[in-house]
Amino acid sequence: MELTINQAKKWIILWTDYVKNNVELLNEIDTAIGDGDHGTNLNRGTQATKKALEEEDPQTMPLVFRTVALTLVSTIGGASGALYGTAFLTMARLVKDGETRLEVLLVEATKAMKKRGKSDVGMKTLIDLWDPASKAFAEHKLTKEYINDCVEKTKNMKAKKGRSSYLRERSIGHVDPVAKSSSYLYIALLEVID
Amino acid sequence: MELTINQAKKWIILWTDYVKNNVELLNEIDTAIGDGDHGTNLNRGTQATKKALEEEDPQTMPLVFRTVALTLVSTIGGASGALYGTAFLTMARLVKDGETRLEVLLVEATKAMKKRGKSDVGMKTLIDLWDPASKAFAEHKLTKEYINDCVEKTKNMKAKKGRSSYLRERSIGHVDPVAKSSSYLYIALLEVID
Amino acid sequence: MKKIINNIDDIVSEMVHGIVSSYPQKLKILPGTLAIARNDAAFSDDKKVGVVSGGGSGHEPLHSGYVGKGMLCAAVCGQINTSPTPDQIYEAIKYADKGQGVLLIVKNYAGDDMNFDMAKELAEFDDIKVESILVDDDISAADDAEDTQGKRGVAGTVLVEKICGAAAEQGMELHELAQLGQRVINNTKTVAVALSAATVPAVGHPGFELDDDQMEYGVGIHNERGFSTEKIAPSKQIAEELINKILKSYDHNTGDYAVLVNGLGSTPLMEQFVFANDVLNLLKEKGIKVSFTKVGNKVTAIDMHGISLTLMKLENNWIEYLEAPTDAISW
Amino acid sequence: MKKIINNIDDIVSEMVHGIVSSYPQKLKILPGTLAIARNDAAFSDDKKVGVVSGGGSGHEPLHSGYVGKGMLCAAVCGQINTSPTPDQIYEAIKYADKGQGVLLIVKNYAGDDMNFDMAKELAEFDDIKVESILVDDDISAADDAEDTQGKRGVAGTVLVEKICGAAAEQGMELHELAQLGQRVINNTKTVAVALSAATVPAVGHPGFELDDDQMEYGVGIHNERGFSTEKIAPSKQIAEELINKILKSYDHNTGDYAVLVNGLGSTPLMEQFVFANDVLNLLKEKGIKVSFTKVGNKVTAIDMHGISLTLMKLENNWIEYLEAPTDAISW
């Protein structure tokens, strides 16, 4: 499927609002198995993105994705900054090259993040949300319940990448913070195309 | 008056025993208005002196004073090390030059310490013991009571030299630690010539 | 939490400005970034491979204190314990490139690895040759490193920066330099102990609590707890345990070593030199030859009270690189 | 008390041995003493005035870290907070004398003053020319200095050592050197603040207690309390107060200054540079020209958490002396 420019903007802005309303929650989750900054870092990035979209008001699809990607890349920082940055830069590049099918964008973004993080499903990262969610989306089977399910499933995983991997067994019992913040992105998408 | 070699040795060794038995007391007094190390420092020096006297067993008066002076100088450290060092080096130099009158030695040692410390009576230092005690000794009027009296008098003085001078008014109310340790030297002297 | 700061959010920016305004002849900020770069006259005429590093702040003097002729061309400062962003790293790469390419020295953390990787892609897009090496000298959790993000990059980083910086200064070309750096990393092993954890300003209290008689073996430089909590031991015993752990991690212990005794932030030099004395005596007893020693706060964990020991097995002329002059303010 | 040490009585001796065995090409111990002296090849051919300093330990890297070509010839290490003995100082003087005499740089404390004075007499007895200067840069208790032992010597000492060391290296003769040193001292002013006191190992607990929200203005480097206990303030406000106090103590504030921001032992560089940033900004606002800045743990008080600010009004070519190269490990 394809998004209109307005839908694309609405999608991202809805996501930034979700993040804003859940800063403390995301920090808390990152405190349990990371360094407690994911909410703060991501909110800084998404708020900057919202502002950029409003101020620059991009009028073409490639420009929308470019604005989102470059802003996220330069404002989040940390592991999640690189990962979201990679995801949106990949999508922006594809859109610029004429690829507008959202399902392709999401699947390619997931692939790029796997490559960036030298990671795959089952390692308790955002991949455990993106991989199943992007595939379900491509198959028109994505639901809010499924999304939340994917996040929940990270709870019983042992982290193998990122800061939390050093906790080994102790990383079990908490959901992955960036899987959680990614779930907002997919939920926002569902709401926009609804 | 003059000391015999044995009296001289006995004097110093008696002093070292006084110091050894009062290490904690001297540390405590130095804690009140200084850095709390005078007992430890002096005891290190006097024990080394005792050992040197026993091991080197000097057989002439100049050698006795030389041994005491050099050992104290190299083992006490701090302000009191320089002061006791100056006193005994002065006495050793005089003895070597043929001056054997004890009253002269003590008065000259006091003068040398005043010069070394750029200090004088009334500044709450060991000078407030040495100056009156050496003079009383020269006049054959020195008693244990007088010695202790001199120490007591430092209690109400405001320190003007050394570490304690920075306490200003707060230095009042405690006796000076090195006046106290010097009182043992004069008491030991009285006991030896008794 | 007691700290000499203004607003918590401004710490890194104010610190970076403090560094460059203290040493304006040597250092400057790259516009629009928190990257500190060489500002000396010699740099403008250079035609050498650029060496760039960076990472989260809180490890000062790493990396900014190592910018200068003979070490780094630029150091990109992230927020505290947070990797810098790719755009800033990219600016540093552009500044450092003199047509001979740029070597990135990256500590092995997911955030640093991925952000430097993105910057590398951006630079390559501009036809700048870039190679990167990942420092992972912390052997305290080496056993199951494949099951984690891998070994962490800690104090040994400064030795890698010194050797690569000196070799670049002497004209080594990019690919060879990256290979040299990788060999140095392979030969460098570190373990740390903490007597008390660091206080991250935004958190406001120590990252973990130790009793008055406890110490933690194997801590990282981001308040990561270590592999065991023990009764605090005399310096000599700590030295013995760290040395044994490190020596065991080499295939064999022949040859010359460099030694780095590193204070983790609030450890007085007095303690560091007492510890260094024990380390050097024990190595001597074990017949290990030490050709180079460095002691001081070189790679810190904010205000952690603790110490790390790094050994590096020397090869070829590495000792000359270690001893080569540098303008960096903190080497 | 948590410290990385062995026996309390051995700390200084082990530290001194740790220092020289870490840097054997540069430093050695003079036999039978705890004096650290130059061991570099260049020293043996020197025909220059020797510069010697020393004092109680606990202020590392002062003085031992400043031994090297271009700074000190020798540094005599006393026990913690205790002046070294005259015989050891005398050995250092003999080592440093190349027939041109020796300058003693002494911090103004009764113990140091008198012990160095005795050593000077011993050396003069051997026909070695010796002059000495007393550093008393701490202005926090300057008002009634005649009623006390006088102003204390603190962080400014390192600047005196650098300038005199560089001038001696350039061949200045003894008497002129002492006069230069005295002028430098007259132009150097320091004030310190502490967020927490130091723990002297033999004492085992902090020298004084401050509440969680308190800081102490005017502390010394031996745990001496200062002139007032205040609510902890932002870095910028601390900088403002220290600067004002120091500037007022000069007759006038024209001319160039050197700035030293000094950590007192356990203060992370991060805080020091945040503070340096405030200091340099404020001086700029006040129209004060700063030509030289140095930031770091230069003169410490064991593990005190705090910072000192030193200003030095520059004359003639002092800036060249400050910028001259030196081999000292900690400048």
Ligand SMILES: Nc1ncnc2c1ncn2[C@@H]1O[C@H](COP(=O)(O)OP(=O)(O)O)[C@@H](O)[C@H]1O
């Ligand atoms: N190598 C990796 N591959 C994929 N995802 C990763 C990797 N490393 C970390 N992550 C993700 O990043 C998250 C941490 O993000 P963030 O809090 O920004 O990182 P940090 O604070 O550790 O730099 C983890 O929870 C995980 O989802």
Ligand SMILES: Nc1ncnc2c1ncn2[C@@H]1O[C@H](COP(=O)(O)OP(=O)(O)O)[C@@H](O)[C@H]1O
């Ligand atoms: N300038 C001085 N002149 C005379 N006596 C002094 C002077 N300064 C200090 N003292 C004496 O030295 C004593 C302190 O001795 P000590 O504990 O060895 O010194 P510190 O530990 O301060 O180096 C003081 O109590 C005082 O008697």
Ligand SMILES: [Mg+2]
């Ligand atoms: Mg995090």
Ligand SMILES: [Mg+2]
């Ligand atoms: Mg004392």
Ligand SMILES: [Mg+2]
């Ligand atoms: Mg982080």
Ligand SMILES: [Mg+2]
């Ligand atoms: Mg003392």
